[in-house]
Amino acid sequence: DFQMTQSPSSLSASVGDRVTITCRASQGISNYLAWYQQKPGRVPKLLIYAASTLQSGVPSRFAGSGSGTEFTLTISGLQPEDVASYYCQKYNSAPYTFGGGTKVEIK
């Protein structure tokens, strides 16, 4: 079975901190990776696609990188409104598997 493994599963950081979330694919997926943000009680929102392309309207403090099997989402300067769960998703081919999610909280 194809696996998308995210780490950590949760983190707590201070406002202004740099936060990094990692997503690892069990097989190479080139750059067919997206990151989604889901605030508590809200609908998931597309942040990044093609591993590093910021969706329109997303603040520039969010950045994605990686290719193949290793990917990262970085928040440069964590803000209170960034409290959310973050999910990676691969979509090079079916199944379009999501990672298990990373819950980001403010310390």
Add this chain to the structure above:
Amino acid sequence: QLQLQESGSGLVKPSQTLSLTCAVSGGSISSGGYSWSWIRQPPGKGLEWIGYIYHSGSTYYNPSLKSRVTISVDRSKNQFSLKLSSVTAADTAVYYCARVSSHQQLAFDYWGQGTLVTVSS
């Protein structure tokens, strides 16, 4: 502005079939470059991709659900649907519909608000 709205039964009995519809407004479901997908999220858990239907009509399903899932499109009503048969309590979740955009390299750029489906007798 594109909007997606899920509708259907919020309570389904075990062994029965879950049926949901996603109505698309603000755009045509037949527009080139777009496909349509269903995702679910059990209470307090992560996202699970269910399947999607290409603009061509081809369908792709999560292998773990494939034997029970059917996704179809009704272009005359600008909507697409999900049927999940033989449901159990494990199928209790918020069900989302979403647009798959070739302009975002097949990422899911618009989501519905989600609808909670509870499986219980």
